[in-house]
Every structure is written in structure tokens, then in C-alpha cells.
Amino acid sequence: MTTKDSVTSPRLVSPPKLPTPQRHRAKLLLAPLFGLSLVLHGLLLLAPAPAPEPVPEAEDAIAEDEFVDLLSIGTLAPPEPEVAPAPAASAPPPLAPAALPTQAIAPPPAPIPAPADPVSTNTPSQPEPVAAEPPPATAVVADEAVAEIFTRLTRGSGDSDFDSTETSFPAIAYLIPQGIAAWSPQEQACFFTQINADTYSPQPSVVSLRYLTRNVQFIEQQDIPRTFPAPQYAVNRVADGYCDRPLFQVFREGQPYLFISLVGIGVGAPGQQASGLVIIWASDPRSS
Numbered sequence: 001m002t003t004k005d006s007v008t009s010p011r012l013v014s015p016p017k018l019p020t021p022q023r024h025r026a027k028l029l030l031a032p033l034f035g036l037s038l039v040l041h042g043l044l045l046l047a048p049a050p051a052p053e054p055v056p057e058a059e060d061a062i063a064e065d066e067f068v069d070l071l072s073i074g075t076l077a078p079p080e081p082e083v084a085p086a087p088a089a090s091a092p093p094p095l096a097p098a099a100l101p102t103q104a105i106a107p108p109p110a111p112i113p114a115p116a117d118p119v120s121t122n123t124p125s126q127p128e129p130v131a132a133e134p135p136p137a138t139a140v141v142a143d144e145a146v147a148e149i150f151t152r153l154t155r156g157s158g159d160s161d162f163d164s165t166e167t168s169f170p171a172i173a174y175l176i177p178q179g180i181a182a183w184s185p186q187e188q189a190c191f192f193t194q195i196n197a198d199t200y201s202p203q204p205s206v207v208s209l210r211y212l213t214r215n216v217q218f219i220e221q222q223d224i225p226r227t228f229p230a231p232q233y234a235v236n237r238v239a240d241g242y243c244d245r246p247l248f249q250v251f252r253e254g255q256p257y258l259f260i261s262l263v264g265i266g267v268g269a270p271g272q273q274a275s276g277l278v279i280i281w282a283s284d285p286r287s288s
Contacts, residue, residue, distance in 0.1 A: 146208050146280065152227040153210065153278060162214040164275075169211035170200045173265050173275070180265065190243035191263065191279060205288050207258065207280040216264040216276035220246065224260065224278075233257070242285050246271075249284075259284055 154163040164172070174180045174197045180188065181197075194201045202209060212219060228235050228250050238247040238259075248260040259281040264273030 149227055149280070150208070150210050150278075153223050154212065155223075155226075162212045163210055164213045165209070165211045168213065170195055171197050173211050173277070176266050178265075178267050178273075187243060190245075190285075191261070191277075202279070203285070203288065205281050205283050205285060207282050209277055209279045211265075211275065211277055213275045216262060216273050217271055219276055219278065220262055220271075224248065224262070235260075244270075247285070258282060261285065 150163070154161050170180065172179075174195065180195060188195055190203075191206070192200055192202055193204075212223075214223070224235060232253060234251040234254075236249050236251070238249055241247045242261055245264075246262045248262070250257045250260060261277070261279040261281065263277040263279065264270060265275050265277060266273045268274060
């Protein structure tokens with residue numbers, strides 16, 4: 001036989017082996033078991049799986065708290081002392097532990113009772129201090145009294161009435177020769193805070209004034225004594241006067257009452273002028 005013949009020659013195929021009776025019986029037994037296992041496996045897949053049990057967080061926290069750095073244990077702050085909760089009462093519920101103060105607040109001190117009044121005894125007490133003598137009383141002269149004073153001073157109305165206040169003051173008294181306009185500013189300030197030919201403002205302690213067209217010598221010697229007669233009144237001339245003009249202090253029933261300045265106006269020697277001002281003061285003008 002040649003090589004060509006050996007390649008193309010058909011191979012002999014052995015016939016299939018038939019199963020033996022033992023294998024056949026094994027297949028018959030395994031078939032139902034395999035089906036049963038499939039059924040059970042499917043039931044297990046369909047059954048709900050049990051939920052996993054939750055791990056308590058406290059254990060994790062405890063585990064974390066239990067971990068302490070041994071190298072930094074010396075720098076740990078000491079734990080704060082716990083504050084005992086307040087006892088339960090009918091009051092509102094206690095505050096949260098974080099809002100409670102760490103130190104107890106001391107109650108406010110009780111008020112100190114006022115000392116009792118000392119009991120009077122028969123022992124002699126210390127003499128009371130003597131008060132200083134008050135300054136001379138300041139007269140408060142009513143308008144009615146002032147009107148009565150000037151009525152007596154000018155002897156009322158008629159031929160003997162020398163009161164020219166409404167008709168000649170301040171214009172005539174200011175503008176006549178050697179009148180108020182000729183005074184120095186210091187002299188004017190003794191009796192007025194402001195004065196000119198039209199208006200004037202007396203010092204605050206001036207009660208009232210009158211301009212009399214009568215010789216000032218007669219005013220001093222006759223009119224003032226008649227206006228304040230004795231024994232109810234007493235008129236004393238003050239030494240050195242006030243602002244180089246005569247000053248009188250009047251007492252009523254022995255008590256200080258008022259002061260009077262007599263100011264000559266116009267031509268003439270001091271105390272001889274043809275007209276003059278009678279100024280009533282409520283207090284001593286030298287102390288103002």
C-alpha cells in the first residue's frame with residue numbers, strides 16, 4: 001500500500017457503547033433528587049432574608065472613649081464636679097444640666113434694722129449749738145404801704161404836691177443841667193441798671209422811687225420825718241451814706257423796715273439842689 005492510499009483510506013469507527021443496567025438505574029434515582037434540590041433552592045431564594053441586628057452606637061462610643069493617648073494623659077483637664085439636681089417641688093421643672101451654675105449663689109444679706117430711738121434719761125444733755133445771728137431782715141413792703149408812704153411824703157394832691165414823677169421823669173431829670181446825664185457811669189449804676197431820657201430800669205432791690213421838684217434840704221428835714229412819724233417809726237441817717245448821697249434806715253416798731261436814698265438833681269451845692277429823687281430800698285444797697 002502506498003502513502004496516498006493510507007491517507008485517504010477510511011477509518012474504522014467503533015459503535016457507541018450502550019449504558020449498563022447499573023448506570024441506568026443511577027440516572028433514574030438522581031433525576032428526582034436533582035429536581036427536588038432545584039425546588040428547595042428556589043424556595044430559599046424567594047424567602048425574605050432576616051434584617052441584620054443594629055450594632056449599638058454606645059459600644060462604638062465606648063470603644064472610642066476607651067482609646068486614650070497614653071502620651072497626652074498628663075495634659076487632660078480634670079473632670080468638672082457634678083452638680084446635684086435641685087429637689088423636685090411644685091415649682092417649674094429644673095433647668096437643663098448645662099444651664100445650672102457651677103457655684104451656688106449666696107442669698108442677699110438681711111437688711112440691718114435701724115437703731116431704735118435713744119430712750120430719754122434724766123442725765124443732762126449737751127447744750128445745743130447757738131445759731132449764728134441772721135443778717136438784718138429784708139423788708140417786704142406791700143404796694144399799698146408804698147402808696148401810703150409816698151402819699152405822706154408828698155402831702156397828697158393840691159398846691160403842696162411836689163410829685164413830678166409821671167410828668168418829668170426820666171426826661172426832665174435826665175436832661176436838665178447837672179441832671180442824671182451828667183453823672184458818671186459808676187454813679188448811674190449805683191441806682192439804675194439802665195437809664196436815658198426815655199426809659200430807665202432801677203436796681204433789683206429798689207421798691208419804688210419818686211421825683212420831687214422840691215429843695216432836697218426840705219425833703220430831708222421836713223418831708224421824710226413827717227412820712228415816718230415817731231413812735232411807730234424811727235429814722236436813722238447812715239454814716240458816709242451810699243454813693244456820696246444821703247442814706248437813711250427806717251425802723252418800724254423796733255424792726256428793720258426799709259432804706260431811703262435822697263439824691264439831689266440839678267444846679268446847686270450838694271444837699272441844696274432844687275429837685276431830688278427819693279428811692280426806697282427793700283434792703284441795704286451797700287450789701288448788694
